[in-house]
Structures are given as C-alpha cells and as structure tokens.
Amino acid sequence: MTKAAIIGSGNIGSDLMLKILRLSGTLQVGAMVGIDPGSDGLARARRLGIPVTAGGVDGLIGLPGFDEIEVVFDATSAKAHRVNAARLEPYGKVLVDLTPAAIGPFVVPAVNLHRHARARNVNMVTCGGQATIPIVAAISQVTHVHYAEIVASIASRSAGPGTRANIDEFTETTAKAIEVVGGADRGKAIIVLNPAEPPMIMRDTVLCLTGDADPASIRASIETMAADVAGYVPGYRLKQAVQITPVDPGEPLTTLVGDARPVWKVATFLEVEGAAHYLPAYAGNLDIMTSAALRTGELLTAGIVA
Structure with a gap:
C-alpha cells in the first residue's frame, strides 16, 4: 500500500479521507493535516487511528513516518497550496492539488492523465x-x-x-x-x-x-x-x-x-x-473533485499510467 497524506481537514479533505479508506486498494491514509485542532476532520481521523497534526505543512514534515509518505493531496486553497508546494518540493513527493492554484499541469483523469505520468505536482482544475x-x-x-x-x-x-x-x-x-x-x-x-x-x-x-x-x-x-x-x-x-x-x-x-x-x-x-x-x-461538486483526485493519486503512484 502507498501511504498518502491529506492537507486540509475540511469538507473536501474529510471526504477524500473516507474515499481512500473505503474504496482504494492501493492507497493508505498516512496523515491528516489541518490548522484547526478542533476541526471535525482531524477529530474523525484520530478516531480512525490516523496520524494527525494541526501544524499545517510544517507539522506534516515533522511527523514520524513522513519519509514513508509518497503522495500528498492538498485540499486547502490556491494561496495555501503555493506555500505548501514550495515547502514540500525538496522532499520529492507527488502532489495532487485540489485547489485552483494551477502550479502543475491540469489533469482530468478520463482525458489526459496519461500525458502527465511523470509530473510531480498535478492540478485537478475545479x-x-x-x-x-x-x-x-x-x-x-x-x-x-x-x-x-x-x-x-x-x-x-x-x-x-x-x-x-x-x-x-x-x-x-x-x-x-x-x-x-x-x-x-x-x-x-x-x-x-x-x-x-x-x-x-x-x-x-x-x-x-x-x-x-x-x-x-x-x-x-x-x-x-x-x-x-x-x-x-x-x-x-x-x-x-x-x-x-x-x-x-x-x-x-x-x-x-x-x-x-x-x-x-x-x-x-x-x-x-x-x-x-x-x-x-447534493454535494456532487465536492464528490467529483475527490473522486478524480483519488483516481489520479492511485494511478500515478501505482505506475499504471504510461
């Protein structure tokens, strides 16, 4: 199993966490990251036995087991992703960006994921x-x-x-x-x-x-x-x-x-x-983002995309 971290303990990050736990045969949630210690996402992750931090990206980097994480999903904001991507760049993680920051190439799994198999930071558009x-x-x-x-x-x-x-x-x-x-x-x-x-x-x-x-x-x-x-x-x-x-x-x-x-x-x-x-x-707008991100993370880290 490939270990994944999720930055952002709000609605999108929490939904993605549950999707990985319930649906993925290749990914494992290795960390849930937020900035609000009282957020429901962090509380739920704790109950599920997932390592958590309310210290943002720096808290993630400092977590035991950070070296084992291969893919990081960023479910924060466009502004925050720019900071997170810069901090994580030296560590060689695959970043799947669920914000509109668009630092990396746009990816829509059904259309062009195969073209960006080697990208280290892909953007899920909107x-x-x-x-x-x-x-x-x-x-x-x-x-x-x-x-x-x-x-x-x-x-x-x-x-x-x-x-x-x-x-x-x-x-x-x-x-x-x-x-x-x-x-x-x-x-x-x-x-x-x-x-x-x-x-x-x-x-x-x-x-x-x-x-x-x-x-x-x-x-x-x-x-x-x-x-x-x-x-x-x-x-x-x-x-x-x-x-x-x-x-x-x-x-x-x-x-x-x-x-x-x-x-x-x-x-x-x-x-x-x-x-x-x-x-x-009714929140299909969030569901399609987390579903597309899950598919992208699975295929990129499994080396299936050629």
Whole structure:
C-alpha cells in the first residue's frame, strides 16, 4: 500500500479521507493535516487511528513516518497550496492539488492523465472543470471546437469558505483548462451558487460552437466519455439527450469566435450526484473533485499510467 497524506481537514479533505479508506486498494491514509485542532476532520481521523497534526505543512514534515509518505493531496486553497508546494518540493513527493492554484499541469483523469505520468505536482482544475472538460474533449475528438462555455450550478450549502474564497480562481482556471485540456479555441466558465432549499445536486451545462461533423458521431463520443467519467464518479450522468442544432448563417458570433463560422451548436446537460461518504448527496461538486483526485493519486503512484 502507498501511504498518502491529506492537507486540509475540511469538507473536501474529510471526504477524500473516507474515499481512500473505503474504496482504494492501493492507497493508505498516512496523515491528516489541518490548522484547526478542533476541526471535525482531524477529530474523525484520530478516531480512525490516523496520524494527525494541526501544524499545517510544517507539522506534516515533522511527523514520524513522513519519509514513508509518497503522495500528498492538498485540499486547502490556491494561496495555501503555493506555500505548501514550495515547502514540500525538496522532499520529492507527488502532489495532487485540489485547489485552483494551477502550479502543475491540469489533469482530468478520463482525458489526459496519461500525458502527465511523470509530473510531480498535478492540478485537478475545479469541480466544474472535472465535470465539463471531458465533454469538450469528447467533442474535440470528433470536430473542431471554436468556443466552449460551461455553467456549473452547485448548492450554496456545498460551497464552503474555501470555494467562496476561490471564485475568481475557479472561473479563470476552468476557462484555461477548457482550452488546454478540452481543446477549445476559447473557453469561458461561470459558477452559480444556488440557494434553493432543499439543496439541488450539481448541474452543469456545456455549450460548444463546433465545426462540421456527423451529429451521431458527436453524440456517440460524448456518451462514451460520460461512461468513462462515471467509472470513477458513479453519480455522473447525462441529464438528457445531447442537443445539436445548426448555427444560423446570420447569427452574430464574432465576439465569441472571431472570423470563424461554426456549423453546430452542441448543448450537453449534466448532473453529478455525490456518493455521500462524508457530505450529503447534493454535494456532487465536492464528490467529483475527490473522486478524480483519488483516481489520479492511485494511478500515478501505482505506475499504471504510461
């Protein structure tokens, strides 16, 4: 078993801890790290017999057994990850970054994990990115994507202090990853914190302006990709049939695509239900991040990705 440390004892870190304990056949939680001695995440880890520290990254480095830890998951914030990565850099650990810091390459397991098998610090983009970039990438496999816009709607209750503090980073990081990983010429990202009660589960809309291709091929590529993501995020699914409509020749799109003339408008509607390991099922935005991080950590440390 490969030992892993989790920095961040909040919602995301706690959910990831339980996922590793319940689902992973290759990873073992070797340390839970926080900065609040009274946090529920640290208390739960103690009850489970996991070594803990409230001393942050320096407390982790000082823990007995630190040398045995091979992978560190960072579930703090973009600002904190920059500090944590710098402190851990001399120790040669694999870092899986669940913040929007984007120091290392963007990774979406179903799309491009194989390209970054040797990276020492990989970035999991954002919850919206993990949900929507696979769809953009699936369309890019079939035809040119001139423009891709995503809207991630999550329950306000599932957006903790870390999420709210990183809203700007969310939109910037997700938009960039839509281009770098998804293959779109231009990407745009919007996040909506929905205050509805009872809380809604995560919903995502992906709108792409594309080149010419057989609509059946576009739909088939999207459906195959959705099944791949559902392999590690069981609550991930298409909400309804993919909608493909022709672009009107007179439709004003220059502000989005310049002089290009897209042929199709492709609209994909997604739903992500959480597994409720630590948080309610409506928190699919957190579940897809921890599920993707778990898959990434397992494959990178097991040497499966070639």
